[in-house]
Amino acid sequence: MLSSSELTKTIVDKAISLGASVAGVADIESLKDSPSHRLYPKIGMNLDVPWQEVKDEDISDEVAWPNDALSAVIIGVAHPIEEPELDWWDGRGTSGNRILMRINEELSEWIENNFSIKTYKLPYLIEKGGIFLKDAAVMAGLGCIGQNNLVLTPGYGPRIRFRALLLDRKAEAPGPLEFNPCQDCGQPCRKACPVKAFENTVYLTDDAGQLLLPGLDGTYDRVTCNLKMEQDIEDAVMDMQAGQEESQALRQAIDKFEEGGMAKQHAESDYCVKYCRRCELSCPVGQ
Numbered sequence: 001m002l003s004s005s006e007l008t009k010t011i012v013d014k015a016i017s018l019g020a021s022v023a024g025v026a027d028i029e030s031l032k033d034s035p036s037h038r039l040y041p042k043i044g045m046n047l048d049v050p051w052q053e054v055k056d057e058d059i060s061d062e063v064a065w066p067n068d069a070l071s072a073v074i075i076g077v078a079h080p081i082e083e084p085e086l087d088w089w090d091g092r093g094t095s096g097n098r099i100l101m102r103i104n105e106e107l108s109e110w111i112e113n114n115f116s117i118k119t120y121k122l123p124y125l126i127e128k129g130g131i132f133l134k135d136a137a138v139m140a141g142l143g144c145i146g147q148n149n150l151v152l153t154p155g156y157g158p159r160i161r162f163r164a165l166l167l168d169r170k171a172e173a174p175g176p177l178e179f180n181p182c183q184d185c186g187q188p189c190r191k192a193c194p195v196k197a198f199e200n201t202v203y204l205t206d207d208a209g210q211l212l213l214p215g216l217d218g219t220y221d222r223v224t225c226n227l228k229m230e231q232d233i234e235d236a237v238m239d240m241q242a243g244q245e246e247s248q249a250l251r252q253a254i255d256k257f258e259e260g261g262m263a264k265q266h267a268e269s270d271y272c273v274k275y276c277r278r279c280e281l282s283c284p285v286g287q
């Protein structure tokens with residue numbers, strides 16, 4: 001049987017050979033205690049109101065970890081500035097995420113067939129059983145959280161997307177990297193935000209009960225950022241040049257789809273949301 005360090009190396013090499021730009025392993029016990037996993041039971045997932053106003057019924061206790069899962073494999077696929085279409089949302093997902101899903105699927109099958117290890121392919125959304133991918137990527141040694149609240153990888157900066165697979169076997173987890181490019185940077189990421197989502201401190205250490213917060217110091221406002229995401233959806237609907245009534249019906253159908261209520265209605269359409277990435281694209285790391 002492979003040692004835990006050999007297992008990590010073998011899995012990482014395989015992920016890269018399948019098309020991942022980076023891959024690493026995080027230990028699940030440490031992940032359960034990571035900043036997002038600790039903050040989540042206090043703030044929930046309602047992006048429409050400030051976290052202090054979120055109702056108790058909108059807060060689920062914690063991420064649904066399978067009982068026997070011991071390690072998390074995190075894969076990342078670079079989303080370079082020259083390939084913006086990887087991040088465009090077409091109503092079913094993005095082409096970048098479909099690449100991640102394909103690699104995760106093939107990696108899972110290969111691990112199960114070769115090592116009799118059980119794997120869990122995780123969905124994207126926390127509400128659907130996903131985990132906090134940025135914490136997982138940092139704990140897997142793939143990068144650090146930047147002032148833009150995104151994972152900065154040495155090779156690709158923040159221009160990368162992640163996906164995860166859980167294993168019921170321990171694979172060696174190297175832990176976080178020594179990497180802090182924000183130290184001597186003038187924060188173009190924060191200045192680039194069109195809705196000033198980094199202007200106010202919306203999480204205080206005393207209220208949240210922890211030191212590591214969104215935007216590192218509590219100055220990333222997810223409600224404000226999400227308003228821009230909503231605007232991006234509106235813009236995509238307008239771009240389809242439908243009539244007023246048609247636009248409204250389309251928007252309602254899209255909302256239903258985003259809530260998971262509809263399958264492929266927009267697959268053949270020209271619906272395409274170009275979600276904001278300004279805090280990401282303005283970061284010089286990995287350019």
Ligand code: B12
Binds near residue numbers: 034126135275280
């Ligand atoms: C919900 C969600 C959103 C929501 C809410 C975001 C939020 N941060 O609350 C909205 C729609 C607004 C959004 C926006 C965006 N998102 Co988003 N989003 C997610 C999702 C599904 C969950 C994120 C979440 O709720 N985090 C928990 C909240 C409470 O914490 P947080 O704000 O992230 O802050 C935590 C970290 O900073 C962490 N932290 C701080 N310091 C440290 C230090 C260490 C050592 C560690 C371990 C952790 C840590 O602690 C904080 C909590 O205390 C993830 C996918 C996933 N399953 O993880 C993608 C994800 C985070 N999004 C992603 C992206 C790219 C975006 C956007 C650029 C939009 C786009 N074009 O895709 C913007 C960027 C906004 C920003 N600057 O943060 C990527 C990030 C990739 C990367 N390189 O980091 C992810 C991982 C998806 C993916 N496919 O890879 N998103």
Ligand code: SF4
Binds near residue numbers: 146147149183188189
């Ligand atoms: S632009 Fe990049 S390196 Fe500079 S502060 Fe922002 S996240 Fe850090």
Ligand code: SF4
Binds near residue numbers: 194196228279
């Ligand atoms: S994704 Fe856009 S709106 Fe959200 S924080 Fe970044 S720059 Fe601001």
